[in-house]
Amino acid sequence: MEARVVTIATELDIVRVRQTVRDIAVRGRFSLVEQTKLVTAASELARNALVHGGGGEVSVSAEPAGPGVRVRLVFVDHGPGIADLDQALTDGFTTGSGLGLGLGGARRLVDEFHIESTPGRGTTVTISSTSGGVVR
Amino acid sequence: MRPTGAVPVLTLGDVVLVSIQVELHDELALRLQQDLAERVAATGARGVVIDVSAIDIVDSFLAKVLHDISATAAMLASTAVVVGIRPAVAITLVELGLPLRGLRTAPSVDVAFTMLGVRQSAGSPASTVPPPAAEHPSSDVGRGRRENVGAHEQLPPSPRVREMG
Ligand SMILES: Nc1ncnc2c1ncn2[C@@H]1O[C@H](COP(=O)(O)OP(=O)(O)OP(=O)(O)O)[C@@H](O)[C@H]1O
Ligand SMILES: [Mg+2]
Numbered sequence: 001m002e003a004r005v006v007t008i009a010t011e012l013d014i015v016r017v018r019q020t021v022r023d024i025a026v027r028g029r030f031s032l033v034e035q036t037k038l039v040t041a042a043s044e045l046a047r048n049a050l051v052h053g054g055g056g057e058v059s060v061s062a063e064p065a066g067p068g069v070r071v072r073l074v075f076v077d078h079g080p081g082i083a084d085l086d087q088a089l090t091d092g093f094t095t096g097s098g099l100g101l102g103l104g105g106a107r108r109l110v111d112e113f114h115i116e117s118t119p120g121r122g123t124t125v126t127i128s129s130t131s132g133g134v135v136r
Numbered sequence: 137m138r139p140t141g142a143v144p145v146l147t148l149g150d151v152v153l154v155s156i157q158v159e160l161h162d163e164l165a166l167r168l169q170q171d172l173a174e175r176v177a178a179t180g181a182r183g184v185v186i187d188v189s190a191i192d193i194v195d196s197f198l199a200k201v202l203h204d205i206s207a208t209a210a211m212l213a214s215t216a217v218v219v220g221i222r223p224a225v226a227i228t229l230v231e232l233g234l235p236l237r238g239l240r241t242a243p244s245v246d247v248a249f250t251m252l253g254v255r256q257s258a259g260s261p262a263s264t265v266p267p268p269a270a271e272h273p274s275s276d277v278g279r280g281r282r283e284n285v286g287a288h289e290q291l292p293p294s295p296r297v298r299e300m301g
Contacts, residue, residue, distance in 0.1 A: 019159075033227055
């Protein structure tokens with residue numbers, strides 16, 4: 001079990017998050033498609049933490065899971081939070097200039113997706129995927 | 137013509153060509169979008185070919201940039217063709233909910249040029265990197281190659297947080 005924390009304070013950190021997640025997914029023997037999905041989801045959530053949450057951090061960890069490896073990412077920010085989670089998760093809903101696909105899309109790209117948010121306090125999004133073609 | 141920083145924009149006859157070889161952070165992607173539009177307007181190019189075959193992740197931000205480049209090219213009486221989207225990227229984009237309908241794509245730069253109705257000069261296909269001692273490379277091409285820093289993250293000297301409007 002290893003864990004790494006990447007700070008998300010500038011858009012360059014989004015690139016660093018992607019590289020860190022790619023790295024750990026490769027070592028966890030994720031297939032190319034599995035890697036790409038997880039890295040893309042991480043990119044969406046890192047950008048949300050930066051743009052909507054005013055910055056934050058992600059902790060990246062890996063642990064054995066059956067024949068494969070489960071990679072878990074926990075994104076934390078202390079921004080304004082989200083009042084209506086269902087609305088935020090709806091494809092096309094945005095309060096910014098994006099497409100409103102980040103949250104809903106990230107949820108579709110990973111095995112497990114959990115979001116917790118307290119208005120005025122911040123948002124925590126936890127995702128995980130497991131290598132080795134584990135059925136969802 | 138203004139240099140783009142890490143992403144060289146080349147003009148080859150009637151076509152503006154860009155091959156993205158660095159991991160694009162947001163500001164770089166937006167700068168590329170602007171540079172391409174300016175180059176198309178300045179040259180009246182009939183096509184914009186964007187080679188993304190070196191890109192291993194396209195998230196919703198970059199997808200929107202590609203879409204916006206294509207829409208902007210159309211308004212400038214030009215046609216954008218995105219070349220070499222990797223299979224894993226295509227699968228991910230569809231699942232993300234961004235199938236990029238309406239975006240023209242091609243498997244190779246050669247096919248993109250054919251789609252645009254442009255014939256390439258024999259012996260120097262646009263998809264190959266000319267050797268340093270190539271005969272009479274245009275100053276444009278030479279400058280672009282030197283600016284190309286390779287498939288690594290490009291860190292500008294003073295990173296700024298993108299402001300959302
Ligand atoms: N970490 C966060 N803190 C506060 N609000 C958030 C956060 N993440 C998402 N939101 C809210 O949820 C909305 C939907 O997020 P989502 O990522 O789906 O779309 P987006 O970021 O607006 O656009 P994009 O398609 O570019 O990701 C955001 O517009 C924002 O209002
Ligand atoms: Mg988003």
